Structures are given as C-alpha cells and as structure tokens.
Amino acid sequence: MIWNTLLIALREIRRNLLRAFLTILGIVIGVLAVVTMVTLGNGATQAVSAQVASLGSNLLMVMPGQRLGPGRDSAGAPSFKLADAEAIRAQIPGLAGVAPMASSQVTVVAGGQNWSTTIQGSSRDWFHAGAWKLASGRLFNEGEERAGAAVCVVGERVRKELFGKQDPVGSQIRVKQFVCDVVGLLQAKGQSGMGRDQDDVVVMPLRTVQRRLTGSQDVAGLMISVRDGVSTSKVQQQLEGLLRERRHIADLEQDNFNVMDTRQIAETLSGTTQVLTALLGAVAAVSLLVGGIGIMNIMLVSVTERTREIGIRLAIGALEQEVLLQFLIEAVVLSSLGGLIGILLATGLSMVLADLMQVPYAFDPGINLLAFGFSAAIGVIFGYFPARRAARLDPIEALRHE
C-alpha cells in the first residue's frame, strides 16, 4: 500500500507542477529569509565580540565627566593632566601601562593628497594597550616623547589615502603648520565595534599634539592596561580613590570622571547586536509567516479541484486512509523539498552577504531546524487537513463538490 500510494502521490505532484512549484516557493522564501537574517545577525555578533576581544580584555578607560547614560552631567568636568597619568603609574600597582590621550581632527597632506583624519597624541603604552602591531618602521622613542618631536606612526587607512601602496616610512606629512616625519606604519585592524575605522589614525607623542595642535596641557582621557592576573575591578577601585583625591572631590559629591572596563563595553556592544539580531529575526519571522500564508492559500484554493479528485479515487475503490496517506506524502515531499532548497539557498546567500558585510559566516543549526520545521508544519497541516475533511465525505458528495 505504501509503495503504490507513494507512486500515486508522486504522479500527482508531477501532473501539478505549477502548484508544486508555488508551494515549494512559499516555503523556500520563508526559510531563506529567516535563516539568512539570523545567520548574518549571529555573524555580526561574533564579529563584534572578536573586535572587542582585539581591544584587549584588561583595559580601563578613564574619561572626564560622569558615567555614560541618562542624567549625565559632563559640563564643567575638568580634563586630566599628564601629572595624573604619572601619579597613577607611580601609585597603583599591577599596571602594564598608562597611556594619556589627546586627540584632534585635522586634515593632513602628503604628496598633493589630503585626508581628514584623527591625530592621536599618546605615549608608547598606547600601542601596547590597543594591541597594535607595526607593519614597518618603528614606534617613537622616549626621547621623542619627552621632546614633543614631530614624528608620527600612521594607520593603514591613512597610508592608503595619502601614499597609495607605497611604504610611508621615511616620508613626511604636513599637519596644519608643521611637517612631521613618518617613522612607522601600523598593521590594519579594521572597523571597531562601533563602526569607526580604527586604521584611520595618525599617532604622535602626546606632547607634540598638546603643543602644536590642541594648544593646552589637557589630557582628554587615559587608557590603562592592567597586567594579566590582576583584578581589573580592584584596580578600578584604587583608580577611583586616587582620582577623587587628586580632583578634590568631597565625600558626598559624585565623581566627575568615569572609569570604564572594556569588559563592560564588550557587554554593552554584544547586548546591542543581540537586540539587533532579535529584531532581524522578528522581521524574518514575519516573512516566514507570509510564506506560510502563501502555502496556505495554494493548498486551500486547490481544495475544490482536489475534492473531486478525492471523490474519483474513493469511487474507484480507494480507502480513506490511502487517500490521506497520498496527500500526506505529497505535503511532506513538497515541504521538505522546499525546506531543503531554502536552507541551501540561505547558506549560499549568507556566505555571500557575510563576505560583503565582512562578518564571519556563523552556521546556526537551531535556526535552520526551526525554520524548516515551521514551514514544513504549515505545508503538511494545510495540505493534509482539508484533504482529511474531503476524504471523510461520501464519495458521491465529494464528486458533486463544485
């Protein structure tokens, strides 16, 4: 009975190729949308986690002003000074480096090209804390740092914009009124989790930037890297105590600076991408639903024709369960075929899009199963239940069905 019914079901699919195609299409679209969107969302989450990890896991960022968030009051919060960085380095144990930072957005010129970029003034600790590596040349040395020499290390993006494919080491770039020797080139790091191009940067000694660009002794922020095995939260407490003291904050007053652990940034960012993934998933779920309604439509519209077919089959001696098995096989075959095609297309499309968006391709078996299961269930339910109603009619009623 199974084999003959299977043969009948396959014949029925073959003689209604358009209906079969539309049913499959509905399922393919639903599965394709959900699987692609969720896969890309997962890829984006992974990319962000990887970028956050590349920041270094035991970093503390110290900024003037209260913590980020609602009700924040940063007005009038004084900047730091170089002395703060030195005090921190001297008084807090377990630190790998303290990088004071001051930056300025300027246009730099070289070889007739100009490019607007960020000039980052800092110490050599900055490179270590940010896990930067040199592609060629060298970092600036301690003497240059102390003297505020006109030397710089450029990022990959800046090299591309100003020097094309050439090695910039040994060349000069003009920054506002002064000319600066390029001593080093950084290896590319790509976009940060916030979407900023990290390679679009020119790094100079802090003193150079303070004297020649910002014109003040202010330090906009401090990046502190903690040695492996030292608790960042303990360091954070000590830092807060020290800075409150140095900034003369009374016991009841709130901090006018904030210390952020990169782990917190990581959590915030991955939280954001998870929300986005969920949002994408919700949009995709709607397309799955629409695909499902498409399948439902085709199945219900074909019920009239199929009721007569059921009548004919019953009249020539088919058993009710044979007719039902036939419809079940048709629905399962079409739904699984649609689901498989959907998953294959989704895999291809996710790989291509992941490549274009520069996020890793993250295969998620759960979402594949879920999308497949849902659309297959719709196909089977709406293929099977109208047929069951028809197969329970007396044959003559089914034949008379208009």
Add this chain to the structure above:
Amino acid sequence: MSLLSLQSVTKTYGQGQAAFQALAGVDLAVEAGDFVAVMGPSGSGKSTVMNILGCLDTPSSGSYLFQDVHVENLDRNQRALLRRHYLGFVFQGFNLLARTSALENVELPLLYRGEPVAARHAAARAALEQVGLAGWETHNPAELSGGQQQRVAIARAIVTRPTVLLADEPTGNLDTRRSHEIMELLTRLNLELGITVLMVTHEPDMAAYARRVVHFVDGRVDSDQRNTPRETPA
C-alpha cells in the same frame, strides 16, 4: 438469489422542514448478467438508487444485499473494498483525472488493488483496446473528444473485470452518434464479458439497448418491463 437486491430502501436528504425524500421505499432485484435501464423524470430518484447500488451513497433505511451481504451494515472501508473488487462506475461527467494520460487513468483502480506494474499496464492496454482506444494511451483527457473520454472512463470501470457496471447517464454529455457507439460498447461488454450492466438514462433510444427497463416516479418503482434489445451490429 439475486445478484443485487434492494428491500424497502428509503433515502432522505436534509432534515426537518428542508427534508427531501429522494427514495420512498424501493424494492428492486437485479439478476447476474442482466442489462437494466433505469428511467424516469428528473428528481424521480433514479440517480440516487444508482449511487446506493454503487455503494457511493448509503440508504436512510431498508436493506441492500449484494450477493447476500448486507451492505448497509458495512463500514466505509468495507464499502470501498466492495467498489474496488466488484463494481465499476461510469459517470455522466466522465470524472477522469485531469492532466493524466488515458493509460494512467485506466490503471488507477489496479494501483489501488496493488497489482504489479507489468500486469497493470497489460490490463490497462487491453481495456483501452476493448473500448476502441488502442493507440491513445498517452493522451490526456483534454486531448480527447467527449466520446473518447467516456470510453476511457468505461475502460477504467471494466479494467478490474467487475461483476457489475453502473453507468449514470453515460451518454448524457454526448451527441447521438457517440451515444450509440457507447451503448453498443456497453451491450458488447454485457454479452461478451458477462458483466451485469445497470444504466440510468432519460432517453428511450438508449434504454432500447437494455433487456429490462425500470421506470421511477417520485422515488418509487413505477413500472418494470422486459424489453427486446435493439439489434447491435456484430
């Protein structure tokens, strides 16, 4: 013992005020090998009685004996098996599966019987040849004339060598020439294969092929006569 016999069979459609009595107590016995024409005006219950005899419909009361088996006591599946093994049905509207070749339409009942593929094809080809459609095996119903479609339907009905062939206005949708061809075919099947034929018609010309003519009026048997069938060309 008769092949088929109806005893006090009634059939009521609908309920309460809207109830309509299609059959009001029918007694009818059909002997094996007979060729019976059932006639009557519209609404006289002639199609209803055919559907009950063909196990496509069930009586509201009374009993139906098929070779001494009380059909009214059988369940759906048992009635389906009765149709599968003993009955062949031909409809006014042909009721072939669309977009399906003549051969596949004819072999369908054999598929449900679980016949192996070689036997199925041989029997279906033989049945198509019997109805004069050799060479038309691969054509779909849409590519066949009404007369040819009805002959495919008859081939489908006889491919299982049924005991009884029930035909509900088999010539209702056909012109006169095709109608006579179909009637000659039914007569031949009755005489050569010994298949008992029951046919509903409202055309006296067609009823003239039968050996017995039963008239229905208002859900009852009105008259029941033997008839000398008209000559069919050999």
